[in-house]
Amino acid sequence: MTDKLNKIVLAYSGGLDTSVIIQWLKEKYHCEIIAYCADIGQGAELEPVREKALATGASKVFVEDLKEEFAQDFLFPMLRANAFYENHYLLGTSIARPLIAKEQIRIANQEGAEGVSHGATGKGNDQVRFELTYMILKPDVVIIAPWREWDLDSRSSLIDYATKHNIPVPVTKKKPYSMDRNLFHISYEGGVLEDPWYEPDADMFLMTKSPEAAPDKPTYIEITYQQGNPIAINGEAMSPANLIATLNEYGGENGIGRIDIVENRFVGMKSRGVYETPGGTILHAAHRALETLVMDREIMFLRDSLIPTYARIIYNGLWYSPERELLQKTIDDTQIHVNGTVRLKLYKGNCIPAGVKAEKSLYSKDMASFEKDDIYRQADAEGFIRLNALRLKLYSQTFGNM
Incomplete structure (x- = not known):
């Protein structure tokens, strides 16, 4: 078909890989190459993209502003689920790929393109995330993954190729780490x-101050939730994208949201990644704090048991799968009563809940108080304990003490 x-x-x-890929695709397939860039909050990185893509051989360039859709339809559902992968990673790259791929397929249909291509390597997760989305949204599409075809087998060889073809790239052999924003x-x-033993240079981080350089005085903020x-x-009411951008500023100023982990890639190997997620880290803390006030214990237990599966589905590129949609409906049902306000203290890398309130709360001060009350009969606890001890006593009598 190719x-x-x-x-x-x-x-x-506009990065190293895709800058080289335009030229490589033209050389190999001798066809029209349409460049598509999703604006999902890269900021100033997008300014030269259109001009650069045309200069390096693209016949057309689409730059689509998807920030609000990204926040509303992808980040917020994931945040409602409190999703994180392997206890730490907040899935910032993983959750972006299905949206990018969805819009890419829309443009392919609009332009009558038979093929789609991406710059993900044959070792990484992104190839899976892109291609699973392509296949479910356009099963007959031709997928071209240059990293699985060409003989450019390293970042250094890509830089050499770019130099040979006068393609400007934002990476050098001296500082060749990859960045995705x-x-x-x-x-x-x-x-x-x-x-993994190498500590990142301080000047690598772009979104956050180091905790040491953060203000010596804490910052207090309040976040209001609805469902x-x-x-x-x-x-102050804000759109989803503006709200996250604002929290990025608060978190970044206070050194919040850095992690350095070795994670298990879907393809089977371990990979070291360093991440900055300031606003997302704040939202996780705030959401959890509010749920403690308004969510039923057993519902929370069931929902929490789903988080690893839900996170793995996103990490593995299965956003559009029926299992993710099923889990999302279940999770969203748990959020109907998650309404209220959380106060947080931001201080030198820490995000500390400092107050929570809701009009409808399952917390009863009168019942929980250590002072005298007429609601809870403490004598009732004896029967509760005896019933819960019944199986333990039977086990001990039958098999002896542990």
Whole structure:
């Protein structure tokens, strides 16, 4: 099928890989290359993208502003689920790929392109995330993954290829780590970071101050929630994307949201990644704090048992799968009563709940108080304990003490 391609839509970022890929696709497939860049909060990185793509051989360039859709339809559902992968990673790269791929397929249909391409390597997770989305949204699409085809087998060889073809790239052999940025986070990997013993240079981080350099005075903020979604900061209503961007500023200023982990990739190997997720870290803490006030114990237990599965589904690129949709409906049902306000103290890398309130709360001060009350009969606890001890007593009598 690749011999008959007339148009290919490339998911283009302007970075090292995709800058080289435009030229490589033209050389190999001799067809029209359409560059597509999703604006999901990269900021100033997008300014030269259109001009650069045209200069390096693209026939058309689409730069689509998807920030609000990204926040509303992808980040917020994931945050309602309190999703994190392997106890730490807040899935900032993983959650962006299905949206990028969805829009890429839309443009391919619009432009009559038979093929789509991406810059993900054959070792990473992103190839899976992109291609699973392509296949479910356009089963007959031709997928071209240059990293699985070409003989450019390293970052260094890509830099040499770019130099040979006069393609400007934002990476050098001296500083070859890869960076991926969006509204939710920045990820850093590869190059000098491939040594897990290597501590990242202080000047690598772009979204957050170091905790040592953060203000010596704590910052207090309040976040208001409605059905599990944050809707206001300090009483000011904001759109989803603006709310996250604002929290990035608060978190970044106070050194919040850095992690350095070795994670298990879907393809089977371990990988070291360094991440900055300031606003997302704040939202996780706030959401959890509010849920303690308004969520039933057994519902919380069941929902929490689903988090590892839900997170793994996102990490593995299965956002559009029926299992994710089923889990999302279940999780969203748990969020109906998650309404209220959380106060947080931000201080030198720490995000500390400092107060929570809700009009409808399952917390009863009168019942929980250590002072005298007429609601709870303490004598009732004896029967409760005896019933819970029944099986333990039977076990001990039958098999002896542990």
